[in-house]
Amino acid sequence: MSDVRSLLAARLDPAWGRAEPSGLLADWPERLAALSAASAEVASITADYVSAIAAAGDAAALQSVRNAALSRESGAFTEALALVPSLSVDEKRVWGKALNLGRKAVEDADKARRAQLEAAREADHALDVTLPGREPWTGRPHVLAQVRDDLLDLFHGLGFSVYTSPEVELDEYNFGKLNFAADHPARDAHDTYFVEGASDVVLRTHTSPGWVRAMEERKPPLRLVFPGRVYRAEAVDASHMDQFHQIDGLFVDRDVSMADLKATLNTFARAIYRADLPTRIIPIYFPFVEPGVQMDVQCVRCDGRGHVPGEEGARRCPVCKGTQWVEVLGAGMVHPNVFRAVGIDPEEYTGFAFGMGLERIAMGRYGIPEIRLFLENDLRFLGQF
Ligand SMILES: [Zn+2]
Numbered sequence: 001m002s003d004v005r006s007l008l009a010a011r012l013d014p015a016w017g018r019a020e021p022s023g024l025l026a027d028w029p030e031r032l033a034a035l036s037a038a039s040a041e042v043a044s045i046t047a048d049y050v051s052a053i054a055a056a057g058d059a060a061a062l063q064s065v066r067n068a069a070l071s072r073e074s075g076a077f078t079e080a081l082a083l084v085p086s087l088s089v090d091e092k093r094v095w096g097k098a099l100n101l102g103r104k105a106v107e108d109a110d111k112a113r114r115a116q117l118e119a120a121r122e123a124d125h126a127l128d129v130t131l132p133g134r135e136p137w138t139g140r141p142h143v144l145a146q147v148r149d150d151l152l153d154l155f156h157g158l159g160f161s162v163y164t165s166p167e168v169e170l171d172e173y174n175f176g177k178l179n180f181a182a183d184h185p186a187r188d189a190h191d192t193y194f195v196e197g198a199s200d201v202v203l204r205t206h207t208s209p210g211w212v213r214a215m216e217e218r219k220p221p222l223r224l225v226f227p228g229r230v231y232r233a234e235a236v237d238a239s240h241m242d243q244f245h246q247i248d249g250l251f252v253d254r255d256v257s258m259a260d261l262k263a264t265l266n267t268f269a270r271a272i273y274r275a276d277l278p279t280r281i282i283p284i285y286f287p288f289v290e291p292g293v294q295m296d297v298q299c300v301r302c303d304g305r306g307h308v309p310g311e312e313g314a315r316r317c318p319v320c321k322g323t324q325w326v327e328v329l330g331a332g333m334v335h336p337n338v339f340r341a342v343g344i345d346p347e348e349y350t351g352f353a354f355g356m357g358l359e360r361i362a363m364g365r366y367g368i369p370e371i372r373l374f375l376e377n378d379l380r381f382l383g384q385f
Contacts (some may be wrong), residue, residue, distance in 0.1 A: 004080045004087075004095055008045045011068035011076040017055030021039040023045070024054045024112045029107050039098035045100035047077075053109040062113055069106045077103040117379075143385035144245055144374055147362045148227055148257055151247055154271050155225045158264065161248060163224045165210035167231070171200045171210040177341040191241075193231050203231035207248040208288060208355060211334075215251065215342040220349050221253035238370050245358035252334065252344070252351030260290075261331055262353035265295050269328070272361060273297055278304065280325065289353060291331025296325035300364055318369070329356035 021028045029048070049069045056062035069076050077099060084096050135379060141149070152162060175187050186192060188207060195201040210226035226248040234240040243343035251260065269279045278298040284291040298304040299320035304320040307314040316322040331354035336346035359371050366385065368374075373381050 001292075004083050004099075005041055005045075007080045007083065008042065008076045008099075011074075011210045012045070012048050013064075016052035016061075016065060017059075018048075018051040021050040021054050021109060021352070023108050024050070024116070025105065028105075030109055031101070033103050035105070038101060039094060042095070042098035042102050045076075046105050049106050050109045053106065054111050056113055056117075059114070062110065062117065066106075066110045070103065070110070070205065077106065080339075106316035110247050120291050123148075140385075142374075142382060143366070143368075144358050144363055144385060147358050147365065148245065148247065149360075150272070150362075151268075151356075152225065152227065152292075154268060155247075155249060158223075158267065160223045160225045160251075161335060163210055163226050164228060165204075165207070165213045165226065167204055167229055168195065169202055169204040169209050171202055173212050174202050174204050174206070177206055177212045177338065179289045179335050179337040179341070180236060184210055184287065194231055206355060207246040208353070209305060210248060211250045211353060212338070212342055215344055220344065220351075222302070223251050223253075233284065236372065238372065240373050241306045241359070241375065243375075244371070246355055247358065248353065248355040250334070250351060250353045252349055254349060256350045256352055258333060258352070261293075261333070261354070262288050264352070265331060265354065269295070269297055272365065273300065281331075284330065286330055286332060288335050288337045289330075290318075290340050292330065292332035293330050294327055295331060295367070297329050297364070299324055319364070319367075328364065329354050331355070 018342055025031065032043060032047065052065045053062060056065055067075065070078060072078060081096075081099050081103070084092055084099065087095060103304060115303065140146075171187070174192075175184065180187060192205050193203040195203070205227040205230045207230060210224075210228070214222060214224050214226075226246075228246065229243055230241050230246050231299070234242045236242060249266070251262075265281070266279060269277060277300070280296050281293045284292050284294040299306070299317060301319035302308050302317035302324070304324045306317055306320065306324045308317050309315075317324075320326050331352065334351040334353050339346040339349065339351075359374055362368060363371065
């Protein structure tokens with residue numbers, strides 16, 4: 001009998017926790033009473049196992065208590081019950097009953113604790129409606145597309161509609177009909193990409209060939225904008241790329257004047273930058289307009305001061321290079337030679353035109369320091385707009 005007792009107790013581990021078994025087995029008091037009536041010693045040791053099962057914090061802890069009590073090779077109850085047949089008839093009756101009650105209590109406690117742990121694990125993974133949702137990633141238009149669309153909206157409001165023309169263009173449309181002299185430096189291979197094997201086909205260097213095509217196709221009055229990608233054989237640096245984007249505009253009708261041009265450009269500048277931003281128009285030469293002008297806006301980066309605060313006092317503004325002004329576009333009255341090239345009588349019609357670079361406008365508007373960022377497709381950059 002002492003063998004049975006010591007076998008039962010030998011597997012108890014003092015490191016196990018203890019918890020009240022009633023939370024696990026609702027009829028624990030009755031079971032304990034029946035066990036005690038059969039054998040006070042078995043009742044006490046069974047209570048130790050069941051308390052340890054009630055305290056098991058996870059499946060692994062529970063499994064180790066279960067193994068100690070019930071495993072088929074070395075479980076305390078398994079080995080103790082194996083000794084019963086060698087006992088005397090009276091002992092068999094007492095110990096057999098007590099051990100079977102004890103084993104049943106441990107089995108039921110183990111099953112109940114397993115169910116509790118499983119329920120807790122599921123509750124941890126259950127839907128928590130108080131958690132904030134995960135926003136799906138949806139993407140957005142590229143910053144240049146946003147600026148282009150803003151500009152098209154603006155010009156649409158002024159009565160302009162969109163005209164698109166080819167990126168691979170005839171030399172005649174890119175230069176000749178726009179009044180470029182045959183020896184104009186822009187027609188040189190250093191500045192312009194020519195298509196291999198076709199000396200009269202180029203990648204357009206500006207969106208202005210669209211005017212020629214539109215004027216050949218349609219009769220005035222014309223009020224059109226020409227958005228698109230253009231190419232120049234530039235060395236790439238922080239402010240130059242060999243491809244970029246422009247929007248040209250063309251307005252042809254009777255009695256169109258320089259005043260109409262200035263009003264249109266000022267409306268543009270107020271809408272794109274801000275209503276009170278100073279602008280200026282200064283004369284400049286382009287072959288396809290006469291007179292030609294350049295519109296500048298006051299530098300947004302330095303507020304027209306020409307310098308910005310630096311680590312060691314004020315330094316020259318990196319955007320306007322200290323000039324206080326930033327060029328935003330070129331414009332002018334359409335040259336009579338351009339009208340003649342497309343068969344419009346310059347005595348009957350006049351018109352103005354303008355052209356601007358989307359990258360330059362986006363850089364001024366958002367303070368973007370590098371033109372290369374637009375084509376690098378880095379989401380850390382693109383995600384900011
Ligand atoms: Zn500046």
